[in-house]
Amino acid sequence: MATSKIARTAKKAGVPNAATLERMLYYLKLTREAEFRIERVLYRQGKIVGGVYVGRGQEAVGVGAAIQLREGDVILPCHRDFSAFVIRGFRLADIFANWMARADSPNRGRDNTLHIGDLKLGIIPIISPLGATCPVACGVALVLKQRGQGNVALVHFGEGTTSVGDVHEAMNFAAVMKLPVVFVCNNNQYAYSTPTEKQYAVKSLAVRGPAYGMPGETVDGMDVLAVHEAVGRAIARARAGQGPSFLECITFRMTGHSAHDGAEYVPDALLRAWEKRDPIDRFEKYLLTKKVLTRAEIAALEKSIHREIEQAIADAEARPMPAGAEALEGVYCGPECWWKREN
Amino acid sequence: MKPLNRSQLHDLYYYLRLNRRVDEQLVNLYRQGKVVGGVYSSLGQEAISVGTAYALQPQDFIGPMIRNVGAMMVRGFRPRDVFLQYMARQGGPTGGRDANTHFGDVARGVIAPISVLGEMVPVLAGIALAAKLRKEKRVALTYVGDGASSTGPFHEGLNLAAVQKLPLILIGENNAWAYSTPVEKQMAVRNLAERAKAYGIPATTIDGNDVLKVFETTRAAAERARRGGGPSFIECKTMRMKGHAEHDDAKYVPKEVVEKWRKKDPILRYEKYLCAKKLMTAEEKAAIEARLEKEIREDVAYAEASPFPPPEDAARSPWAP
Numbered sequence: 001m002a003t004s005k006i007a008r009t010a011k012k013a014g015v016p017n018a019a020t021l022e023r024m025l026y027y028l029k030l031t032r033e034a035e036f037r038i039e040r041v042l043y044r045q046g047k048i049v050g051g052v053y054v055g056r057g058q059e060a061v062g063v064g065a066a067i068q069l070r071e072g073d074v075i076l077p078c079h080r081d082f083s084a085f086v087i088r089g090f091r092l093a094d095i096f097a098n099w100m101a102r103a104d105s106p107n108r109g110r111d112n113t114l115h116i117g118d119l120k121l122g123i124i125p126i127i128s129p130l131g132a133t134c135p136v137a138c139g140v141a142l143v144l145k146q147r148g149q150g151n152v153a154l155v156h157f158g159e160g161t162t163s164v165g166d167v168h169e170a171m172n173f174a175a176v177m178k179l180p181v182v183f184v185c186n187n188n189q190y191a192y193s194t195p196t197e198k199q200y201a202v203k204s205l206a207v208r209g210p211a212y213g214m215p216g217e218t219v220d221g222m223d224v225l226a227v228h229e230a231v232g233r234a235i236a237r238a239r240a241g242q243g244p245s246f247l248e249c250i251t252f253r254m255t256g257h258s259a260h261d262g263a264e265y266v267p268d269a270l271l272r273a274w275e276k277r278d279p280i281d282r283f284e285k286y287l288l289t290k291k292v293l294t295r296a297e298i299a300a301l302e303k304s305i306h307r308e309i310e311q312a313i314a315d316a317e318a319r320p321m322p323a324g325a326e327a328l329e330g331v332y333c334g335p336e337c338w339w340k341r342e343n
Numbered sequence: 344m345k346p347l348n349r350s351q352l353h354d355l356y357y358y359l360r361l362n363r364r365v366d367e368q369l370v371n372l373y374r375q376g377k378v379v380g381g382v383y384s385s386l387g388q389e390a391i392s393v394g395t396a397y398a399l400q401p402q403d404f405i406g407p408m409i410r411n412v413g414a415m416m417v418r419g420f421r422p423r424d425v426f427l428q429y430m431a432r433q434g435g436p437t438g439g440r441d442a443n444t445h446f447g448d449v450a451r452g453v454i455a456p457i458s459v460l461g462e463m464v465p466v467l468a469g470i471a472l473a474a475k476l477r478k479e480k481r482v483a484l485t486y487v488g489d490g491a492s493s494t495g496p497f498h499e500g501l502n503l504a505a506v507q508k509l510p511l512i513l514i515g516e517n518n519a520w521a522y523s524t525p526v527e528k529q530m531a532v533r534n535l536a537e538r539a540k541a542y543g544i545p546a547t548t549i550d551g552n553d554v555l556k557v558f559e560t561t562r563a564a565a566e567r568a569r570r571g572g573g574p575s576f577i578e579c580k581t582m583r584m585k586g587h588a589e590h591d592d593a594k595y596v597p598k599e600v601v602e603k604w605r606k607k608d609p610i611l612r613y614e615k616y617l618c619a620k621k622l623m624t625a626e627e628k629a630a631i632e633a634r635l636e637k638e639i640r641e642d643v644a645y646a647e648a649s650p651f652p653p654p655e656d657a658a659r660s661p662w663a664p
Contacts, residue, residue, distance in 0.1 A: 163498075168493075169498075172530060200502060207541055211541030212531060212538070213532045
């Protein structure tokens with residue numbers, strides 16, 4: 001049963017303290033609610049246009065991993081890791097403003113997804129051709145290794161992406177050079193409409209680790225504590241100079257590939273079965289059982305999150321759209337560029 | 344599977360010796376200044392080229408690398424094709440445009456080597472896919488070196504072949520050096536075959552200097568593929584006995600290592616085997632050698648007498664009309 005599995009995992013791991021557990025629940029619920037507003041409210045109201053990608057059902061992977069990063073660490077997330085951006089310090093209002101293509105937003109209205117980053121916050125933007133961030137992560141890790149301060153790079157990607165050549169080149173390079181990278185594979189069972197049976201011919205992607213000479217593990221991606229524990233060990237190995245690790249986190253994509261994908265190819269029964277394993281419900285049950293939080297406290301947290309999101313959306317909506325005359329500007333970084341202004 | 348008969352065993356010997364003679368002749372021409380560009384030797388690796396190619400059937404496709412000249416000979420190309428290429432003559436397979444062995448013949452089931460190594464894996468996987476879709480009993484075979492096994496296309500091609508259960512055989516020719524990169528700096532696992540396990544396909548590591556072992560292993564993989572059993576990876580361990588090319592003195596390779604491998608020379612070993620098992624008499628051997636020498640002599644003369652392309656030809660479009 002879900003609760004006892006989390007309890008068993010926690011015993012093994014050395015469970016985070018109550019404050020961290022509460023923060024984890026906060027980020028999980030914030031991510032779920034914010035992405036709900038993005039995909040199923042703002043998009044349907046026409047306030048967000050274009051491709052809308054959320055990580056419904058996979059929130060534990062972003063939260064369990066990113067919450068362990070410290071100053072100087074770098075994360076290279078993917079589209080399903082909304083929480084990583086907030087955890088590292090992106091303002092919610094700026095993320096909503098970016099989705100709504102506002103002039104005052106990280107991408108100034110030119111790209112309205114999570115292709116945002118900030119080197120000061122240690123977060124590198126998603127590169128749309130997935131897999132490309134893996135060699136970048138190696139480059140980052142090489143610098144971190146040379147700096148010798150025990151920092152690590154985390155790079156996230158899906159099981160579909162593991163079939164891309166860039167991932168192979170990166171994992172091999174990281175293993176040979178013993179780089180402090182953690183390769184986090186979010187196996188959510190579908191790469192757009194491609195199920196795992198058509199993606200790879202092995203039973204578990206964990207074997208990809210030893211194929212390069214690094215540890216490889218499969219983790220329950222619906223269990224935020226399991227993710228936290230496995231990523232924690234991988235991070236510790238990297239910090240200690242023992243090189244990279246590969247983690248396959250098993251999750252389920254609980255919505256379409258994107259908002260415009262009805263995902264009819266996903267059998268209804270499969271979706272219903274996975275919904276019973278919702279990572280947030282499970283974690284909530286655990287916290288209640290362990291008396292870390294009461295129902296009243298969780299309700300209050302939810303109210304607070306809703307308020308925070310509503311404020312952020314209002315803030316973002318109030319910002320003006322970019323001026324048409326500026327459409328051709330800002331492709332290359334100049335003195336007026338957002339990033340340069342902040343530095 | 345039937346063992347090879349005497350004639351076939353002699354065939355293997357002929358092709359091994361032919362591979363080496365073509366190589367030697369090229370080096371001679373290079374030193375005489377008659378070859379344009381880099382000469383890439385396959386000294387010490389002949390058993391892999393010959394053993395793998397000989398295990399295929401006429402309808403199979405092969406995608407050699409430029410160190411697999413032996414394979415191209417098995418598939419019906421002649422020494423003169425290689426000499427014409429290297430000496431950039433008009434009559435050569437690429438009309439003097441490629442001064443190496445980047446040529447092939449789809450009719451003969453040979454795909455021209457792609458210089459960017461690793462790229463042939465997806466290409467031959469595509470040929471295997473066509474064979475499967477057409478329900479043909481055809482297999483596709485190609486090669487990667489230890490270096491090429493680190494490339495993205497290797498990964499993508501092999502994964503596709505595995506998922507789609509394609510009749511592809513991938514030979515990992517591990518000659519210990521990728522230019523000046525030793526295999527210990529190429530990967531953090533010991534054998535190339537360990538990489539292939541990541542795809543869920545059978546993978547094995549064999550002595551690449553044992554031509555019969557190479558032949559048998561490849562033939563078994565081909566039969567498996569023909570039965571619908573999907574792809575295989577065969578790592579053949581050998582040693583690059585010279586530099587990356589003639590212009591590379593390979594000072595970075597320890598001399599003791601080269602000498603150790605010289606004792607394991609594939610042609611010497613096969614000769615000893617044939618002699619010990621009384622499978623080739625001194626006369627038969629001499630006849631093969633005479634045939635080889637005549638062939639090389641004739642083909643060098645032919646190539647040297649062959650005209651260069653006229654200057655006007657240079658403007659001719661490289662694309663098919």
